[in-house]
Structure formats: C-alpha cells, structure tokens
Amino acid sequence: MNPSIIPSTLKSRVTRWIALPSLLILLPNYLAFAAITTCPAGYISDEFSNTDYSNLGSTASPPILGVNQLLNGLKSESYIIASNSLITTGNLDAGGSNFYRPKTLAGNLQSFEFFQDFTNKGSSRTASYTFKNSFTNESQALNNVSLSIYDIDVNYIGSTSSGTRYFEFSDQVTITGVTSSGTSVTPTLKYRGTGITTTAPYRQTTTTSSVLCSTDSVDEKCKVSVAFDQPVVRVDVTYGNNPDLNYYDFSNLGNPGDQLINIVFDGYCYLPQPRLTYTKALSTSRKTNTDQFTVQIKDNADNSVVTSGITSVTTTGTNNAVTTGTGTTGTFKVNPTKTYTLTEAVSGSTNLADYTALYACRKSDGTSVSTLDPKNLKLTYGDNWTCTITNGRSNYVFSGTVFNDNGNVLNPSKDDISSKYLNNSLYFNGKYDSPTESGIPFTTGHTITLNKCTGDSGTFSPQTVNIGNDGTYSFSLTPAQVGSYTRLCVTQNEPSNYTYSVDTTSNVLQIDITNSKYNYPSNDFGDVVQENAALVLIKSQYVHDCSLNNLATIGVNYDGSASSAYSTKPISNIIPGQCIAYRIEAINRGNVSLADIVIKDTLQSKNDSNSSLITSTLANPTPIGENSGTPSFATNSVSIGNNGTVTTNSFSLGTTTTTRRQAIRFNTKYGTTISN
Template sequence: MNSSIRLSTLKSRVTCWIALPSLLILLPNYLAFAAITTCPAGYISDEFSSVDYSNLGSTASPPILGVNQLLNGLKSESYTVASNSLITTGSLDAGGSNFYRPKTLAGNLQSFEFFQDFTNKASSRTASYTFKNSFTNESQALTNVSLSIYDIDVNYLGAGTGNGGTTLNTRYFEFSDQVTITGFTSAGTSVTPTLIYRGTGITTTAPYRQTTTTSSVLCSTDSVDERCKVSVAFNQPIVRVDVSYGNNPNLEYYDNTTGTVGNPGDQLINIVFDGYCYLPQPRLTYTKVLSSSRKTNTDQFTVQIKDNTDNSVVTSGINSVTTTGSGNTVTTGTGTTGTFKVSPAKTYTLTEAVSGTTNLVDYTALYACRRSDGTTVTTLDPKNLKLTYGDSWTCTITNDRSNYVFSGTVFNDNGNVLSPSKDDISSKYLNNSLYFNGKYDSPTESGIPFTTGHTVTLNKCTGDSGTFSPQTVNIGNDGTYSFILTPAQVGSYTRLCVTQNEPSNYTYSVDTTSNVLQIDITNSKYNYPSNDFGDVIQENAALVLIKSQYVHDCSLNYLATIGVNYDGSASSAYSTKPISNIIPGQCIAYRIEAINRGNVSLSDIIIRDTLQKKGDSNNSLVTSTLVSPTPIGENSGVPSFPTSSVPIGSNGQIVTNTFSLGTTTDARRQAIRFNTKYGNITNAQ
C-alpha cells in the first residue's frame, strides 16, 4: 500500500470477497460456452483444441510465439495453418508480467492468457492471429469466426491524498481493461464483429470495458465470470483477427506494487476462440463394379487412384482395393478405397490394375461419379479428376465384357497460345510442338464447349455394306462424347467411322484433324478411346500468307537483282509496308510467301491474287497488268502456275497449282514472285 491512497477504498487484484460470490453464481452456467458454432450448409463447425492453444501460446516470458501451426481442431479436419504475432504500442514494464500462454479456465475451458504490465495508460498490445491454407500456403478465410474475451475487469484503488505524487481527490485505478476486436478479409479490408454478449456493466461498442469509473469490478483470473465477458462473431469470412488490449485512457492509474503514479499494474485477459466454420477437405471413394460375369472366375481387379503430379498411386496402402468374388459379384468391402481425403490442389487419375488371371483387354471400363447429395458429376474426366473443398464423391469403375465403348474429345488444338493472331509467325507458334499437331495434349489443351448443333455420329464407313443403325450424340460441355454399343449392334463390322458434325455458327472452324475418323475393331477389345477431333479458331489457322512488294521503274531485271527479304528493313528490297507516292506507269514486283506455322503437313494449297482493275470492289483508279518476267515459284519453280493463270500483258488473277507445306524448317515455307505494271495515266483517266 502507499500513503497516497485512502486505505478505506483500497482493493487488490487478489481480493477474494468480490471474486468468490461470482464463482458461486456462475457455476450452473459453465456449459454455456460449449455451444457449437452454427455454420452454412456443407461447412464444418470447429474450434481450437487444447493442442492449438499450446502450439500457439507460450509458457516463456517474453513469449515465444507459434508460427505456421496446423490447427488440430476438434474434428481432425482442418487444413488451416495459424500464426501468432504480438505488436506493442507504447511500452511494457521491464520487470512486469509479459505472458501470452495457454490457460485452462474453470470448466476446462481452454484459453490464451494475455498477461501484461503496461508503463502508461496509452500503451497497448495486439495479439494477431493469421490463417493460411496448408495446401496452397495462401491466406485461408474462415467463416462465422466467434471468440470471447474473459476477465475484462477494473480495479479501483481509491482517491489521491496529494502525497506520493498523487493528485488530491483524483480517483486512481490499478488497471481498467479495454479490448478491441477487429477482423480482416483476404482483400485486407477491416471488419468489425457483431456483439453477441457482454457483461451487464461493459460498454456496448468497442473498445469493450467496464463502464464504472468510481468502483471495481473484479473477476477471478481463472473463472468465466459473465460480468467480465464479451463475445463477438464475424458475419463475413476473415483471414486475420486482431485483439488489441490496453487500459481506459480516460482514467488515472497507480501501480500499487511500485508506488508509481500513471503506471498501471499487472493486468490480464483470457482469449477464447469459441468456433469457426470451413469447408471440409474433399473426400473420395472409389469402388469396383462388374456388370457382367468375369471371363475367368479367377480374374480380379485392383482399383487405383494416381496423383497426376508424379503418377504415384495414392491408394497403394489401402488393403481393400483388390476385389474378391466370382462371376459378376464383387465381395462387399473389397475393390474399394473406402473414403479418404484428397488434396484440392491436385488432379488425379482413376484407373485399375490387374490381379489373378485378369487381362484388361477383355473388359471395358466405364467411369461414373456421384456427389454426396446423389447428383451425377456430368463433366467427368477420369484422367483429370479434381475435387474442391466440401466435395464428397463416390466414383465407380464398371467393367463389362459385353459392351463396346467408342469415345473421344473435340478439343482446341491451340497449344495454349494466348492472344492469337492470324499473321503471327513468332516463336510462340513456330516453337510450340503442341500447337496444331492433331493431338489432344491434355491438360495443356482443353475440350471445346458444346455449341447447339455440334454432334458426333457413329456409322459404318463409306463403302461398307450391311445394315448398321447410325447413332448421333451431342458433345459434352467439356468436348467429350461416347457411344456404348452391344455386340449385336457392332455385329461383324471390323471398322466403324465417327464423324464430327460442325454447326454453321461454329467458332472453331479450322480443322487440325479430319472430320471423319476410322475405328478398327479387333477381337477381344471393347474399349476404343481417344478418337479425338482437333479444331482451332480462324486466328489460330496454321497457314499464314505474307504479301510484300517492291516499286521499281520497270527497266531492271528484278528477279536477278532484288533480294527475297520482305521484312521492311532498310536492306530489304521487298517490304510489307504500304506503298506510297507510286507514279502511274511504274512497276510493282510482288512476293507472296506461304508459311505453315503448325505441326501438321498441309496439302492442296492454292495461292490466288487478283490484280487491281479500275472500278473493282476496291474502287481502284487504274488497271494493272502482269509484265515480264514470267511468275516464278522460288523453290526451283515450286509452286508452279497453270495455263489458267493470267498471261503476260493482261489483267486478271494470279493462280498457282496445288502445293504442300511440311512441318520442318525447310519444308514449312514456299513463295512466289511476279511483276506487274501499275496503270498509266491514260487508263487512269
């Protein structure tokens, strides 16, 4: 005690006659804090476990904070990683309390005990909780986060006497706890929580503190006294929570231990995370079904799920994945992975391995997945299975020795080229082995979404006799299609053909594969996948034509003296730049180069170029004519010109014979050159 404080009003932090009645009153309500957080449909309700308080808290002083601790929770569900930090505004007493430690309160309630000794009433400290996702290491938003702060109390010491540095008749307090709770969204926006509960004497808005300025409200440090409690909840997802703790700045303070005016004494609060919600990690169950009898009763199957990252079998440690049974019976509890967790950041392949005498060529494989609500997963790619948070799928692989399956994908064969351009011959095309190669390179390339009228037909091939009932299906939203036929439908056909039927408004109008594919049917083989059709938009067409020109006075032999460059640089004769200041009667030499920037050979190419004519669709003012020398193909006369091409001295159309372009550096380019005379003044009038 200090002589500057009136003894008649002195109260201490450990005063028992105030705290004990509070404990007796609250004992019947201890179970109130165990209420489960209400979560949206499909979300998990969870809360910190005692392990989480221990991992994030610290028994050391000053505390050693937990960083990147995977939350254990009570449901063993969480993929959330939490970290703590403490930020001090002002200062702490060097010899005072400095704890942030796990503390068990009455009724076995776990908490963080935030025990501080501030040097002045303006000092404060913030405990910050941040949450990340263990799969991506990115911020993880939690929903309906709720927390309670206990022991928000105030200790009134008495009025100053004017001695020992105190001011006469000024009320002094050892401490007056105040707390502000703030959340932050993934965008960094601050969020004020909703007040769910407060002690009767506590303020209705933050900062939360006892409203009395003339007396004490003291609660035992390990109790859950409702008078000193505040509970809040956030109504939007947050990735961080800050709990800022200090003193009411409107009061005066006296440290009863050191006898220092203006210096609050030791004080503490307890922080409890009541609950939070999150979507659970995705679940997957993979099961084997036989729709017809085994070829041999000793045929068995092992279902497998592979991680596409490294092709590892993630189900290799599950004992029940191999079937037992005979005929078409799979013994209950075998041929299944059971339910297990998968990473939402990865893709997986559903497949199977053989056991016993099985030869997989004797069986077809059909895949189907259903969600936990019973709905079917319609856009299913068993080679690229990806589940997200909250998903719980049961997938089956059905083997059948009776049915034939013919399937494929209509895909965008663009090699993942971004910002396509029909005239671009940069390395993103020429050095891209996936672009326009006629092969479905998943996952770099993707299926083309369904357009009304976009179908695939399965029929007998042209020239084959017999009766076959053609079938037509729409492509799926992921570009896939499939046909399932019985042996009676296939009959004795040794081949069938699938035809892509493109609608008139089809954006992907350039084919990289034939629109008719032949499927050869062999004995004991029932599954015929990967009958894929490649298409691209016009801007991604493989054939590029580049036209360049050179203006001259008609007196030189341009074929002998002009180089073949056309890029417009100073040393080049030919240029792609627009012609300006040409005088009627001059000559224009043209060069047209055809370039195959794709990875599929192109054939039956014809170059056509119509010479300008006065009054044509371009409103030309003059008529140009073809002049000597004779048009020529640069590659030893290839491309060549038919007799129908415009003759020397005439106006008309330059036409080449058909030619091909390969995919190698030397074979992917061909060019022609020809000379024209720009119309003279007479025929320009």
C-alpha cells in the same frame, strides 16, 4: 512525493487474488459457453482444439509464439494454418508478468491467457491471428469467425483526499478483422456483460468502483462475444486500459498493475477438404472366378499411387459380385491443387484386355459429374465424390432410379400453396435430388422396360426388370444386343394400385448411344402421391342480386373480409333467384411447367343429388379469363341461360411468379322453384 491514496474497502492489488476462492464458488451460475457456429450450406463448423491452443500459445515469458501451425480443429480437415504475433504499443513493465499461454478455464474451456503489465495507461498490446492454406501457402479466409473475451474487469484502489480516484487496472479490448482484400472489418457484438460498453473498446462502464471476476472463470459479467459476418484472414485482439482513468500500482502513479484477459475462439466455418471414394463394380460375370481387380488413384504430378497403403482396394468375390468392403479406397481426402488419374490393376492371372472399363462419378447430392475425364480428375473444396469403375465383358449398362420427387415435403396436402411448396426448389422439379429425395420402394408389378424407341426399325428383344426396393433399376446388354441402334428407350410401367400416381417426368425416356461409351446412368423417373400433385384448383364464390354487369369488378380476397370479394367459405342462406359468381384459380406449385390443362365445372341441376333439386344456369356477364381473356372458353362450354358444364380451352402454367397462376370467372343464377 506521491499523494496519499485512501484505499477503497477490500480493493487492492492483493484483493484481486484474495477474492478468487469466494468468486469461484459462484461459477456454476455463470457457465454459458458458445453454441455451435452456424455455417453456410456446404461449409463445416469447427473450433480450436486443445492442441491448437498449446501450439499457438507459449508457457515462456516472454512468450515464444506459434507460427504456421496446422490447425487440428475438431474436424481434422488439416489444411488451415494459423500463426500468432504480438505487437506492443507503448511499453511493458520489465518487472511485470508477460504471458500469452494456453489456459484451461472453468468447465474445461480452453483459452489463450493474455497476461500483461503495462507501464502506463496509453500502452496496449495486440494479439494477431492469421490464417493460411497449407496447399497454396496463401491467405485462407474463414467464415463466421466468432470469439469470446473473458475476465474484462476493473480494480478500484481508492482516492486521494482531493477526490482523485485511482485504479490498479481497467481492462479494455478492441477486436477487428481483416478480409482477403486487406479491408478492416468490425465484428458484430453477440453478447456483453451487463456493465460492459455496447461498442468497442469493450470495458466495464463503472468509473467509481471495482468489477472483479475470478481468474480462470467464465463469469458472464466480464465477458464479451463477437462474430464476423464477413470472411476474414486475420483477427486482431488489442488489449490495454481505459485511458480516461488514473492508475496506481505500489507507489507508482500512472502505472497499471498486472492484468489479464482470456481469449477463446468459439468457432469458424470453412469448406472441407475434398473427399473421394473410388469403388469397383462388375456389370457381367468374371471371365473366370479367380479374376480380381485393384482400384488405384494416381497423382499425376509424379504418377505415384496415392492409394497404395489402403488394404481394401483389391476385390474379392465371384461371378459379378464384389464382396462388400473390398474393391474400394473408402473415403479419403485429396489435394485440391492436384489432378489425379482413376485406374486399376489386376490380381493374379487376371487379364484387363478381357474387360471394358466404364467410369462414373456422383457428387454427394446424388447428381452425376457430367464432364468426367478419369485421367484428369480434379476436385475442389467442399466436393465429396464417389467414383465407380464398372468392368464388364463389353457390356452396356443402362440404369436409373424411380424416385419420390416430393422435395422432402412432409404431411402433403393437395390444396396447400404455402411456402413449403412454392419456395421449395426441390419439389416436383423432375430431378432426383438425393439425399433429400429417395427412391420409391418396389410395388408388385412396378417394372421398367428397355426397348427400341417408337418409329425405329429393326429387331430388338425388349427387356423388363422390376425396380429394386430402393427404386433403382439396371439393364446390362452385350454389343450384339445393342447392335447398330443409336438410341434406346426405357419405359416405366406403373401398376394399377400404384400410390405415386402423379408423374413429374415422362414415363418414356430416350437414351442416346455414343461410340466408346458403355455406361448410361441417371435415367430417372419422378413420381409423387396424389396429395403432392403440382396442380391446385381453388374455387371461390360471390353471392349477389343478379345486378352484376362486370365480373372484373369483384374483388379476389378469399377470406371474405370485403363485401365485394370472392370467398372460399361455404355458402349459406342462398335464396332461389339469386346469383352466384364463381372464380376458379389454377396454380402450379411445382417446378415443372404444366401443359394441356382444361378446367371443367358442371353446374348444379335438379338431377344433382347435392343441389337440393334447384337448377343452376349460366348467367350474364359473359365468362372471362383473368389474364387478358386467358384461359379462354371452349365452343362446347355451356351457353348463357343453360345448365351444363363450363369448359375452358387447354392452357399452360409456368414456374415463375407471373406464369404459375391462371383464373376464370363466370356467373350463375339459381332457379326460383324446384321445377325450373
């Protein structure tokens, strides 16, 4: 005979449902849905859509689970396939509820409602989510998978006269993942309700009372959120009861009652399906204005035209103009396991034999696809290419962009050596990093000249064009104009009032001409404003009593915190007859090596209006370069005891931590009167 159980106040199987309306009143205070998942560069953040919960869940009991369901997500990438499965350890109560169904929680939050009735406290059930790739039908790893479990609560029923406590249920959940290699991984805990355990299995820590949360609520005290820091191909959520407690359900000792949790996939990351845009351009006028072209992309597997259903692929326009919105496929997704051919067809009486075809593709970051075979085009996940076929009547096209090579540094400063410069790989690197960097707008007199290169013989008619408002320029030449030249040079001509006066590339670029190649893009010129120049000079000083005999013994702290340190702080209370040792450091904060650097520093003299009429002379010890004598000092540098200019020989600065800095030191003495 079952022992008599003394009910706890307002705690019973029925109480679980009676308490719901009162708890629902408190819901607005508990709503705290997950933020958008942060993804690595190039990945997209996504989450299950309402349809995904419906396709994978089931309203039947027992549930009929979704298998190989294409995830809609919120980004419609349409290549991730998900499947559900349920594995039971122990037994389910035949008369109890057995649901795994889509459920809308408070605040319109979609979830999987995992509703079970176990026969004993050792029974559990695991809901598994596996992910595959629809193109390959192989496992697909997802990054930064994060999920939340709601309604992890406990219902205390009462105790026997001997003091044994009984519960209707005490939810516990364990979450694990599986990598592509089959390794089991544990997620990182991101959030837990105050009374929930800090490690798996996650459950309420109380063993003496109830913690009840309303069904369909998002009550934070019954919530756990986790995220995987490794890519996973499967996620397992194992649900059961705390095995350390005793259970009672309608006269059945040891039998937990109906219980549920809600599973929500907060987000995950993956590389997007590759995107391709194919457009038409004309470098010369049409032979006749009725000539029009249709761009096509063919599937190499069966030679089918995959763009046949797109209405904008045929051009309109006259001369060399293509009407905006025509002659383009627009952006569409391609199969990363296939190869494609870029081609074109004609409209009306157009004869392709009258035109040459040049193909060029640029990636989403603005860089050109260096090795391009338009008959064997293959893109992979994360790619987003814009390919252009340029028709011309046997013309050569030379083009490029004059760009601001500032690496998107805002509020530039000529003396700034902070991380926004030193840790910025895009700043001053001589490369056009679009879209982070942009073209420099046109300034009157800013032109580009195409000419033969210095030293080449023959007759070539140079051409000059203005740069566009977006910094671009282009030349179109007939084969007769190019002649037998195997190279040409483009020169940037900067106006005298040009704000971007510091070059990050040479102002003369050589273009090598090869047979059967007509399009020569990406001949780019990099410039920055003076405040964004790569070379930074820092001058600091150390005031002393002229007893110094070794410049290398002085510290190099710039903040003046040590008495024997150089400081960039202004000198005050200098007394004629004292000495000042100087340190000048040259720093390359850019990503291009600098050469032929010369440091010059003119010592103060009575003719210098800023020197208070006191002459400074070079003093012993002999000036030194900090890097084993480098930089060295020129033969015409001021000598000891004289006033003049300290001058170094030319030196270079690299781009690595050990090569981007060089410094010199020299000592000076102030005269004791204004006359010497």
